[in-house]
Amino acid sequence: MNKIGVFYGSTTGTTEDVARQIAEKLNVPSGHIYDVSKITEDLIREYDVLVLGTSTWGVGELQDDWYDGVKILKQCDLSHKYVALFGCGDSDSYCDTFCDGIGILYEELKDTNCKFCGTTDTTGYTFDSSIAVVNGKFIGLPIDEVNEDSKTAERISKWVEQVKLEIS
Template sequence: MGMKTGIFYGSTLGTTEAIAAQIGEKLGISAGDIHNVADTDISKVRDYDCLILGTSTWGSGELQDDWYGFADKLKAENLSGKTVALFGCGDSAGYSDTFCDAIGVLHDDLAATGCRFVGSCDPSEYTFDSSAAVQEGKFVGLPIDENNEGNLTADRIERWTARLKTELS
């Protein structure tokens, strides 16, 4: 990939952090370019052409806690010319009506920043009732369900990162 890419994630139990590392490995992104939003200054996003943002979904469709302050600052950044890809973790069985909502929240938060979104996914491969992350018939990013479909995670990451490589080239 010709674009300088950084991964920014929020993780409470470590699942989203692990997924961020797997995505980084597939895309050849060094550990130094993978940032936990809990302890990262917003100015770091300016170092990258492409931002891969990851959040788990909590409660009734909320962002992971560490994202609240960071997302507010990110919304205030001028992201014109930047490419954004989203991924998130959710529970399609226990929270079937808000499955991976948080990636939809991030998408909507950043819609007015001037960035270009890539990495949408086909929802037909998932079992859930509804999600704020499905817009215009597609997930706005990569949904991961380690609770119920962990056996599919590696393949989903493999296919998503392969698509990102073409969308980012």
Template sequence: MKKIVIFYGSTTGRTEGVAEKIAEKLGVPSSNVYSASDIKKVDIASYDVFILGSSTWGDGELQDDWYDAIEILKNENLKDKIVALFGCGDSYSYEDTFCDAMGILYKELENTGCRFCGAVSTEGYGFSSSSSVVDGKFVGLALDEENEDNKTDERIDNWVEELKKCIG
């Protein structure tokens, strides 16, 4: 069985809550769920699957805990590791930068040799632009806990089922 770790960047607690829900659905122990600010405490090489989440701040920026963490992570040997991304954003007030932080994580890691899984269709989402859309799909699970929290559980359930297929 592949060993899974979840890192999240959360200021208000919403992204942390999503990380905990994902962990529960995948059977990941809470001891393998970390704030991105704690990445130095984790033996990266011991994990096979990385689930990374961030809220989007300001004008499409990465959550603060990720600035040092992403530098550490992208300098690790991620060759053949599986990476799945999730992001929280506000598709109404920030419709032109919806879940951009997830797109930033993707861009930072795309040349590390990792294998991404968990892309999600943009169908059913209301937004005008997002750097997390690549080839017509979100690079991971996009969530709007501000305006569409009633869709979160179903979106997580569907995404987790796809991840299970990808992870094996």
């Protein structure tokens, strides 16, 4: 069985809350959920599957703690690891950069030879543009707790089941 670690960058606590919901659905114990500011190469080596979550700030920027986190990830051998991305954004106020943080993580990690899993169909989302859309699908799970919080639990459940299938 694949060992899963969940890493999140959260400024206001929203992404942390979503990370904990995802971890619960994946049966990941709380001791394997980390604030990305605590990430180390040794920690990354422990896991077969990395679930990485970020919020999107400003006009499509990565959450601050991820800038150092990405540098550490890029120093690691990710060639035998699955990476599942998720992120929080505001599809109403920031419809042109909705969940761009997911797209930034993807762009930063796509040349590491990791295997991405957990793409999400854009159907059911209202937004104008997102760099998290790759080949017509979100490259991870976008969550909008500001405008669509009533859809969060269902979106997480559906995504987690897909990720489980892809990593098995």
